[in-house]
Amino acid sequence: MTTEKDFLPNREEDYENDTLTNKHLLAEHEYDGIRELDNKMPFWLRWLFYLSILFAIVYLVRFFIFKSEDLYQLAEYNKEVAKAGERPSAAGSETFEIVLLEDDASLASGKETWEKTCAVCHMADGGGLVGPNMTDKYWIHGNTLEDIMNVISNGVIEKGMIPYKDQISAQKRLEVASYILARLQGSTPANPKEPQGDLYE
Numbered sequence: 688m689t690t691e692k693d694f695l696p697n698r699e700e701d702y703e704n705d706t707l708t709n710k711h712l713l714a715e716h717e718y719d720g721i722r723e724l725d726n727k728m729p730f731w732l733r734w735l736f737y738l739s740i741l742f743a744i745v746y747l748v749r750f751f752i753f754k755s756e757d758l759y760q761l762a763e764y765n766k767e768v769a770k771a772g773e774r775p776s777a778a779g780s781e782t783f784e785i786v787l788l789e790d791d792a793s794l795a796s797g798k799e800t801w802e803k804t805c806a807v808c809h810m811a812d813g814g815g816l817v818g819p820n821m822t823d824k825y826w827i828h829g830n831t832l833e834d835i836m837n838v839i840s841n842g843v844i845e846k847g848m849i850p851y852k853d854q855i856s857a858q859k860r861l862e863v864a865s866y867i868l869a870r871l872q873g874s875t876p877a878n879p880k881e882p883q884g885d886l887y888e
């Protein structure tokens with residue numbers, strides 16, 4: 688009976704050497720007269736092998752044991768899409784309904800903002816100075832609440848109207864815009880500035 692041991696050379700002279708290269712031949716490893724050299728695996732290939740084992744272990748632990756990562760691209764994709772959908776609110780940019788505020792508290796708060804921030808250019812009574820008159824029916828950028836909110840939020844930098852979206856909250860901007868429409872419009876200021884823009888009836 689032959690055992691595996693019979694094939695393994697145990698002394699140097701048991702190795703058979705190749706006649707061309709004089710390197711060890713693999714013992715008992717022959718087919719159609721062709722024999723293989725008993726070479727060691729190259730260093731880089733061995734390490735590639737070890738590292739792939741290491742990678743497999745890390746992968747197994749992360750994906751199958753701790754499940755800290757999505758195994759399927761689709762799950763990952765769906766998560767990204769959901770995240771993209773909720774970004775605006777997460778970033779704190781208010782989704783805001785623009786409706787005219789008519790309650791006294793809101794208009795009082797709007798008046799406060801107006802007098803504190805806007806009056807230097809538009810006058811406390813809205814008569815206009817550097818900025819246009821807010822009491823007449825003439826508007827440069829439109830007379831709807833949206834138009835006014837848009838000017839207050841984004842300004843008209845080149846004409847000297849400051850964008851306030853980073854300085855005044857959306858709620859406060861809506862209050863002051865409402866104050867313009869509900870209180871300043873149609874009032875009679877002490878020194879009204881001449882009309883600017885188009886007449887809106």
Ligand code: HEC
Pocket residue numbers: 800801804805806807808809817818819825826827828829835838839843846847848849851863864867883884
């Ligand atoms: C530094 C001066 C200045 C300040 C402060 C200022 N504005 Fe103005 N505002 C202007 C000027 C100048 C214009 C005219 C822009 C143009 O010609 O397009 C204007 C235009 C506007 C308009 C558009 C008017 C129209 O006819 O379409 C609104 C509304 C307005 N301002 C509201 C405000 C409010 C509300 C504030 C305070 C939060 C404010 N402004 C503060 C200078 C100012």
